[in-house]
Amino acid sequence: MSSEQAMGKLKTLAGAEAQDALLARQSAGMIKRYVFPKDTVLFGKGETRQCAYLIDKGEVSIIGNDEGGEDKLLCIIGEGELFGEMALVDNTPRTATAVTNSECEIFVIPRDSLYERVKGLDPIVSLLISILIERYRITRIHLPESVKQDKAGDFINKLSKHERMPEDVLRLRNTEEQRDLALKEMKMEQELRAALEQRQFFPHLQPILNLAERRITGFEALIRWQHPEKGLVFPDHFIPVAERTGVVQHLDRLMLEKACELLPVLQEKAGDQKLFISVNLSGINFETYDVVNSVRRTIMDSGVDPSQIKLEITESALIADPDQAEKVLLGLKALGLHIALDDFGTGYSSLGYLHKFSIDDLKIDRSFVMQLHDGSRSIDIVRAIVALAKNFKLNVVAEGIEKEEDIAALIGLDCDMGQGYFFSKPVPVDGALDFIESNLKKG
Numbered sequence: 001m002s003s004e005q006a007m008g009k010l011k012t013l014a015g016a017e018a019q020d021a022l023l024a025r026q027s028a029g030m031i032k033r034y035v036f037p038k039d040t041v042l043f044g045k046g047e048t049r050q051c052a053y054l055i056d057k058g059e060v061s062i063i064g065n066d067e068g069g070e071d072k073l074l075c076i077i078g079e080g081e082l083f084g085e086m087a088l089v090d091n092t093p094r095t096a097t098a099v100t101n102s103e104c105e106i107f108v109i110p111r112d113s114l115y116e117r118v119k120g121l122d123p124i125v126s127l128l129i130s131i132l133i134e135r136y137r138i139t140r141i142h143l144p145e146s147v148k149q150d151k152a153g154d155f156i157n158k159l160s161k162h163e164r165m166p167e168d169v170l171r172l173r174n175t176e177e178q179r180d181l182a183l184k185e186m187k188m189e190q191e192l193r194a195a196l197e198q199r200q201f202f203p204h205l206q207p208i209l210n211l212a213e214r215r216i217t218g219f220e221a222l223i224r225w226q227h228p229e230k231g232l233v234f235p236d237h238f239i240p241v242a243e244r245t246g247v248v249q250h251l252d253r254l255m256l257e258k259a260c261e262l263l264p265v266l267q268e269k270a271g272d273q274k275l276f277i278s279v280n281l282s283g284i285n286f287e288t289y290d291v292v293n294s295v296r297r298t299i300m301d302s303g304v305d306p307s308q309i310k311l312e313i314t315e316s317a318l319i320a321d322p323d324q325a326e327k328v329l330l331g332l333k334a335l336g337l338h339i340a341l342d343d344f345g346t347g348y349s350s351l352g353y354l355h356k357f358s359i360d361d362l363k364i365d366r367s368f369v370m371q372l373h374d375g376s377r378s379i380d381i382v383r384a385i386v387a388l389a390k391n392f393k394l395n396v397v398a399e400g401i402e403k404e405e406d407i408a409a410l411i412g413l414d415c416d417m418g419q420g421y422f423f424s425k426p427v428p429v430d431g432a433l434d435f436i437e438s439n440l441k442k443g
């Protein structure tokens, strides 16, 4: 479209209802995809900003002013491009008009949806984004001389009602809560790094049994933090921060080293009953191939039989970048290790990918096992998961067995192995050795 054509269109559309405010209302804080006919004015110069736009299909003209104040075609933008994005930051008037050149398919991103997304971010990123946006807004508002000297925090109150941003725009300000969360996160990261140096992490071991024979087959190593003031800290309190900060890779490597150290001790106690030990491997490790080399070194240095080591990974590790995950998994399998898919059923459970990856065991999440007898659909879900796993020749491990009756039900569903408080909670090494002894005596 030529500049003249665009101008002509603008003139014919002058006075037509702009879509921006309407779309913001319709979308109610959610990103939505709309089809717009040719010649739709998405937003007009001088209107308050409400939404940003991302073009999926079609073209849009952006029309502003030349030096003489006349309308001027600034650019034509196409698929994959974002425009009108300043609406995400503040609601000062638009400086240009956007008109569709053809039928367009466009994602409309209202300002509210940004708030929701920022809240869901890593607390430090969330705080930083909020502060940057707030500072930007402050510099954009024309400040009377009298308040320019004030502290930034005070000046908004001094603005007349007219000059103030509406409440919804101010919601993104870095609140106390956001600041506290970010501070907590930063402190925790420092603490985790110090604790690693001071060797405050160690594993507890939870036995995994063959259900039909009730015989011990191995242990899962679960990380614990012996905190000098707080005492024993469980992983749910620190693994999420460790994952966001990359510390988890050090923790996972440490647990693998400890597992390799413990395996011969446990195996000696178990005699001819061959045991495995499994460790959890966070999905972050799958971002590069380095983990394969690091695992190889640990296994070689310790001299353990790699077939006695299992790595537990979750579906999310595979889904993020399936090709990369496959490469890493093949590398790990080539070392002779076994792979278990952890927490199965809670994530994406896109069953189609199971055949693609080299997996040996499937661990059914404890939420299903714990509801086996409450009349819910859990029993059907477990039955379906077991059938699927058997189809792919995988072993099935049930987590969270707390009651005797769960065992019979799981055996009936053809589940091979299980772990849970019914057999034993995760325990220190001595407890694990006692468990082996009493379990093998019974057999």
Ligand code: C2E
Residues within 6 Å of the ligand: 206, 221, 222, 223, 234, 235, 236, 239, 248, 251, 252, 255, 279, 280, 281, 282, 312, 342, 343, 366, 399, 400, 401, 402, 419, 420, 421, 422, 426
């Ligand atoms: P997970 O891998 O699913 O581990 C099983 C969790 O279920 C453990 O919690 C275990 O204590 C608990 N559990 C076992 N049997 C039962 C039962 O019968 N009933 C109930 N209610 N719970 C049971 P834990 O030790 O607190 O670990 C929580 C999560 O932290 C683990 O879930 C795993 O995702 C993560 N985690 C633990 N150690 C590591 C580690 O070394 N590296 C990484 N990346 N994550 C770890």
Ligand code: CA
Residues within 6 Å of the ligand: 220, 280, 312, 342
């Ligand atoms: Ca696990």
Ligand code: CA
Residues within 6 Å of the ligand: 342, 343, 363, 365, 366, 399
């Ligand atoms: Ca699990």
